[in-house]
Amino acid sequence: MHKTDIIISEALINLLKSNTKFIAYKGENNAECTINLISKSVESIIGYSAETLKSSKKSFLDIIYFEDKEIFKNKLINVPINYKLGSTELPSKLEYRIVCKDKTIKWVEDVHLPVRNDLGEITQIEGYLFDISAIKEFQIVENTLSTFQDAINNASIVSITNVKGEIIYVNNNFCFYSKYNSDELIGKNHNIINSGKHDKLFFETLWKTIKNGETWRGEICNKAKDGSYYWVDTVITPIFNNHKIERYLSIRNIITDTINYKEKLIESEERLSKIIESVNDVIYTISNEGTFLSLSHAFEKITGWKVSDWIGKPFKELVHPDDFELAFDVFNKLFSGVPVKPYELRVKIKNGSYIIIEITPSTIKNKNVIISILGIARDVTERKKHERKLINLTQSVSVKTGVNYFSDLTKYCNTILGVKYSMIGIFNPVQNSINTISFRTKNTEIENFEFNISGTVFHKIIKNEKLIFPKNLQDIFPEDKILKRFNVNSCLGYSLYNQDKQVVGLIVLMDELPIKQLSEKEESIQYFINRTANEICREIAEKQVKASEEFNLGILSSLSSQLAVINESGEIIAVNESWDKFSLNNGTENIRNTGIGSNYFTVCENAIKAGDLDAEKVLLGIQSVLNGKKRKFRMEYPCNSPTEERWFILSVNRMIGFQKRVVIRHIDITESKKIEQKLEKNEYRYRTLIQNSQEMIFSVNSEGNFTFTNNQFNKLLKYSEKELKVKNLFDVISPETHQNCINHFHSVLSGKSNKNVSVIFITKNNKKIFAKGNSTPIVFNGKVIGTQSFFNDVTHEVLTQEKLGKSDERYKYLIENINDAIIVKNKHGKIIYANNRFLDLLGYKNEDLINLNMKDYIHKTSFNKVNEYYTDFFNKKLVPEVIEYQGIHKNSTIRWLEDKPSLMIENGENIGIQTIIRDVTEIKNKEYELNKVITELTNRNNEMMQFNYIVSHNLRSPIANIIGLSSLLELKDTSEDEKLVILTHIKESSLKMNDIIKDLSLVLNTKSNLNTKNQKVYLHSIIHGITETLEKQIEQAKCKITTSISADANELFSVKSYIESIFFNLISNAIKYKSSKRKLIIKISAKKSDDKIIIKISDNGIGLDLKANGAYVFGLYKRFNFEIEGKGLGLHMTKNQVEALGGTIKIESELDKGTTFIITLKNDNL
């Protein structure tokens, strides 16, 4: 369960960084365990990171709790080297404490594994830490608590109730006094022992106090099962859990003895019998007025007075005047409820002298009110003769405690017994020795005198053998130095015992002279022995209680772990609330019977018989602790209830102070177990992810040795993980990529992440694996300690490429020299091969191919369509079709491409597309030109139609006139004069018709094919000729003509008559439509652009409204001005002539600004 199978690799550590409460660490195998790595969660748990440790110059050992440093060193750092090279080591576990940064101490369980180098030497320690503080704390608290519980249980009546007052725990004393057994009490309301002697208000106050979270103190009368009453001095304390009252703890001390004499006798038989036997003791009672109420007969015997003389008389008259103060002080204290320890008084007897009496006082109460004092007095005059001084001194120091008190004891020991040295030692059960607590020479306490007695002398003391010098002194102080130093020549040693007759200490008297065993001193010695023994007992008890009190009493009952104390025979003698609760609610048949009084061994034996293997372990474990073979025993076991899966830890610990008792504890660890399981699942998931990744994942250390390889990597390389673990990365890399990989490796080790690294791996059976991937550094403590790589197997792709490359020469020759371009793409659309024709076609070089994408050579207007087709073609295996698209040459010009794809199939699987690409740009261009010509012809045809229409229309006008006029001539009533006019009109119309027909022949001439041969035409001379012809008009119009003809545009190869006509028409038009507002300027320019000559003729004349008339400007018989004569033929003719020369004419004009004609002519020089 504790991750025994964890392989700690860098990759895993990376993944485990988050959501884990484990601390993974890695440290050097040196004496200090210098930390190299601590997972990031460390900061949330122990507060240190590897960096902070480093910066504060702390090793891992430094933060380990001082008590645990040794165990850590022994087990973790100094791992024995009985290790066979290559063998698998299992992690081992160790529990120790860590002092966190915030000074808290945490218990951790360390699952660690040494990291070995090739020689099997441990170089580092890797481990996981599991925070077990909570469990450990319970264990420690439990030990103390069991002691504490015991102390309380022995001394007081203890019960615990829930908030409703129902009893959930009672101790043996409770049962003893109430005369119920615990089964009769548990679950019952506490009022089962209600005596009915207290009124309602009494309990209301009680409940109000404790419900407020305060402690209630008071005396309560309870009623036992047999109907008898007993008074208890009660303290009730609420126990909190999460700031909420959960329980009430009652601790009671019986006070009935002082109220009811008879009950006192029953309760304290020992004391009663003593009183009865001691006929010398006087028992008396005194009223609150200080007068004797009763006196026993011993009074007469001791004092000589008659009892009847003193009844009703004040006690004061018997007391020595010097003791008045003491007597009244005691009297007042007793009546105000303050308990008083036994004290001594001098009392006047009948013969007038005084005797010393020892009085043990107590009070008699009636309904909580002290009504009288009860005293027991004894004549101690004889004893006191020897002890008087001592007793007074003892009393005066009785309030003191600890070493001072013992120091005083030794002081008086020396004084009273007349010895030079005395020593008191205390028994230490842990070390089985006696430690000195006071050593005094005459009047000086020797400070820091530490001497432990063990061995033979110790055993003698235990056996109560008196030590007498000089025989034994050497044994007590084996070192001569001390004897010399103190000049001890005689000694008397006495063992000190507690009530159970167990040795608690030692008192030794020493002197330079032999000590006389004087009988008169015997009593004094005995006194010292008793006194010292008592004090030591008190001291021990006090220490125990003190230690216990440090823990909240509430923890006992609030503990969620179940506790039970069993004795050596397996009998359960105490259980806590959780135990009871668990037995009642959750247990199996066996566990239910594990209340107080049942036998745990029997339970286990029954379970073993039923086949429970765990039970056998438990039984052996408990017994091993009981017989002292083991200090503790611990095991984890599942204990499923019908509704849920549960886990428990069972631990067995010795009970402090009791050799033959053990505390059994069950802790429900289901919650942490579940978390642990979840974590394991998570971790499993991560590992599964990495292991089952189709990528090859591996990491290597800075030497290139593998630290982790995943399944895919192992599978492809045909090695087992184990085999790879002892290999170096470069062992599995093909020599061809060796140098390249070394470069990459060093680059990554320097902290860079390298992408698209190409590697050829060599498998175990010597095959090549082509891989491409990324490699990143593994950085810890700012240092690169290795690399981590993710590679993809690209062997398929590479081999496809290679196959093509290696195919037979003829095929290759064919492909390379074919007029069609051929490219091969892999399934991702990446070009993996292209022939020379393809490269030529688009202007690329072979080395450009690696980075060439479809987007680079397919025009964006075609890309989506083409890409879609390819995808469909590849996936749906469509019948190949020729697709046509615009490609882009490297120089950005457009090429028309025709593309016919075919699938490449290997082993029934599509591995790529092979396409044959043809450059169809020429065809496309011709097609384009053809379309252009068709459009032009259509336009021409339309123009012709228009021409025909206009001609017929205009020709018809004069004919219509002639027809109409001539028909008028035929009319009889037409006069001769009229006829003459009509004839004039007929003639006009005939002439008009003649003009039209002339124009028509002219137009048709230019429109017909140009048969005229081209000749050299010089623009300068043409313009010169025209200005001569138009000299008159130019002069009349006061026109200025400027020409700007560039040298290369002057000469052109064309039809001279047309060029002349064009210039003539345009110049005469400019003169014709000059503006009356300004002087006419005609600008003529010509320049060469590419293989064309652009001629511009512009004027500043009246201009045209192109918006209205633009469409008709070049139309036949289109005129735009009534004022200026014209037939609307010139521009039409000009246009026809320009077009006949293969040129174009455009007009730019604005009303009242001027007009510019732009003529573009081809310059056919040849």
Place this chain on the structure above:
Amino acid sequence: MKKIVLIDDDSTSNYLSELVISSVTSDYAIISFTNPVELLQQIKELEIDEDTIMILDLNMPEIDGWEFINRFNKTGLYCNFFILTSSSNVFEKENAKNYPQVKYFFTKPLSTKDVEYFLDRKYRNEISK
């Protein structure tokens, strides 16, 4: 007196039309224009009313017959138009549908029958038929 206005850039055509109209009726004053722009400039003086008949050629320089009607409409006046052209094509007859005041198309030369016809039917729009 009612008016007939002749508009044709060919003055011979106008002369011929004048003779033909006056041989049929003397109820109308005949006014001839060869430049439609000139006519529009004098339009107020002509006192054109609903009884005025306009005989209009379509093919003229500067503005053609249709443009003339557009500009005439802008004056706010109304009269009946008859188109007289040497040859009319379907496109122009189609275009006439946008002009309700155009009543009929005649082909040159204008005959006495044509005159009788438009005098008789001047208020009817039968062009489309």
